[in-house]
Amino acid sequence: MSNDRIHRFHTSVSGIELPAQFTFPFHYVPHPLAVAAAGEVMRYVATRVEWRHELQAGKMLGVLVVTGDNGLGYLAAFSGNLCHSNDWDYFVPPVYDLLQPRGEFRRGEAAITHLNHVIAQLEHDGQAAACQRRIEELEMQCRVHVAQWKSTMRASKQLRDAMRANGSLKPQQEQALIAESQYQKAELKRIKRASAREIDAERARLEEHESRVAQLKQRRKTMSEALQERIFRLFVVSNARGERKDLVDVFSSYYGCKRLPPAGTGECCGPKLLQYAYGHHLQPVCMAEFWYGRSPVGEVRHHGHYYPACQSKCRPLLDFMLQGLDVESNPLAQPSAETVDGERLDIVYDDPWIMVVDKPAGMPTVPGKQCAVSLLDRLRQLLPQATGPLVVHRLDQMTSGLVLVAKTKEVHKELQRQFAEHSIKKRYTAVVAGQVQGETGVIDLPLRPDIDDRPRQLVDPRHGKPAVTRWKVIKRGHDGTTRIAFYPLTGRTHQLRVHASHPGGLNAPIVGDMLYGTAGSRLCLHAESIAFVHPVTHKEVTVESKAKF
Structure with missing residues (x-):
């Protein structure tokens, strides 16, 4: 096997029988051939100094045992990317290389990143905070002005009440007192209306600013969703029957309605391994995924232990990619x-x-x-x-x-x-x-x-x-x-x-x-x-x- 992605076993596996059926990836006991392949992968990656730090931090790796024109061998894969690249020698390449410098993802990501900068500038330019402070100041000024005027009105009313209590007011004087009361009440309304106009104007400026930010965020969301769909359309996978579908079609068929896959779909070990095998006319024999390095915070992962494929991203995808293989029943x-x-x-x-x-x-x-x-x-x-x-x-x-x-x-x-x-x-x-x-x-x-x-x-x-x-x-x-x-x-x-x-x-x-x-x-x-x-x-x-x- 001259292909540097297809590896011969260095340990003897001559006494190990091939499995009768392919691995059911969501619940399995790893076949001895997969265990032997995983052991060789772990020993190999330990020699790659440039990967050591990231692998020790924790990474899901996978192996797919295959047969081809040159006999029995295996493929290896890592989940996601490794040391800022998703295409290293020894491992199978990605289904679609998201990290191509001039690729669709990079171009779309650059446009969204630019929009992020614009949004960040608007959110941190101080305008919204200044408007909010000005609104609070105007509201305080209004409360003080209203309170002072009401105090004046109470004092005037007490004086009018005292004058009326004397009982010696002439009609003209009574009319003057009534006019004073009416004026003060009208003036209170004018004070409130004038303050409200200033506050409303400031609120309008704040709402305009917030509306612009909200519109940009909605635009960013629309751009992100459109980019995500374009990218998932570029992830085209095969199954053992030779059928091909992009990820949007795979998920839509699985769920019976149009549905975008979760972020990161297609970047796990299983899809990478099967896609490479189908593309190079290799027959899948068995598969296993195992954890290398420390356990992530909050999750339970143990170095060298085997784990099933994930549900949200891989279940619909592998359901399609395994069609045409004789797969073990779900236990x-x-x-x-x-x-x-x-x-x-x-x-x-x-x-x-x-x-x-x-x-x-x-x-x-x-x-x-x-x-x-x-x-x-x-x-x-x-x-x-x-x-x-x-x-x-x-x-x-x-x-x-x-x-x-x-x-x-x-x-x-x-x-x-x-x-x-x-x-x-x-x-x-x-x-x-x-x-x-x-x-x-x-x-x-x-x-x-x-x-x-x-x-x-x-x-x-x-x-x-x-x-x-x-x-x-x-x-x-x-x-x-x-x-x-x-x-x-x-x-x-x-x-x-x-x-x-x-x-x-x-x-x-x-x-x-x-x-x-x-x-x-x-x-x-x-x-x-x-x-x-x-x-x-x-x-x-x-x-x-x-x-x-």
Whole structure:
């Protein structure tokens, strides 16, 4: 393979069989060939001194194992750009080079940058602030003038009242007093109108200035959206059938209406790798993306760990680009061996009002976008006479363990109240990859959804919701793992998984965690115990189910 973008394996892979199907990039265990390729890439990039600083700060890298006329090899890619360039030797080139000096993006960016300077000058030229100060001064002057005139009017009225109290006013004098009162009232109105005219004139100047800035910002937005669409039209991708589409058409077809992709679409590893393979008549075999360097603030990324492709940018794009390949099924859409439809649910507790079931790993608690049979589907079959929503709380699809079920609407409402008041106590068992420091502790890391890559969660002290977990070491394994008991004090999505993986938590991902650690045969997280006050008998009930890992 003479092409410097297509690499032969330096390590022996002769004993590794090719996969029967191509990688499903959104949930996978990396194939040994992809692992071997990733290892070679990591060793190579460590030798490139000019990349060292940026790579150590953290970067997503990817590999695509391919076959071609010269046999088996692999391609490598980085997400975004690297050291101010998106086209380096060794890595595949971008789908479209945004950084071309005279390219469409640079020209459009220059026009928008010029507009930014104009807006910044207007916002900082002091005119708006001066107008605002002048308005405040005029309003103060008006208040003072009005107050002084009203004081004069009160003094005049007191004098008129005293003169009238004497009872010796002649008709001409009474008319003079009335005229004085009318004049003072009219003068007060004139003072207010004159002040209002000055203030309105100053406000008009301020509004004119602000309107000009707003118009320029709207123009900038229109230019930015138009540039974005022009750029996305230049990102033309292929699939294994030989079909070609630009990114706007890809996203519009996926969503069923015209839709612009998010910024950065087409610059991730997966699309770059597949586009290069198709363009050079290479057959994709398997793919993997992995993190190199430090974890970003707020995110959970570990050096050398493999991660799925992102959802917001890559899901529609790879959905098109993988057409024509024999791709593995989405494991989240398929019932696992534990969740075959018709299999009897493991009922751990049952009475006329409440049931507690042991949900298998891989079964979603409620129906979702995927076609896998959910726990709620099974419960509706099992309890056709039940009223209300049945499921009181949820577990992640890949988490196994105890789920509380209410057979009546009234019981469901009462148990929900207990959850809202945090009076229901839960204990989870997990096996984490690493020797945890300490024996017990509390993790307090606020969480929010990653809007660009749902369902991933981010640690965000400013915008995140409170998420607190107590933990205790149960056992330390000889294989470098630690068995942990988790006691969640709040119930955020992926709370235990992020708190385990994040450097501010245990810094030890749960074994088998595809999103925050390394994929495995299953996620080693089990809801082992739940304690609540029975809504009917008012007795405390504790239910337990030991983990099967």
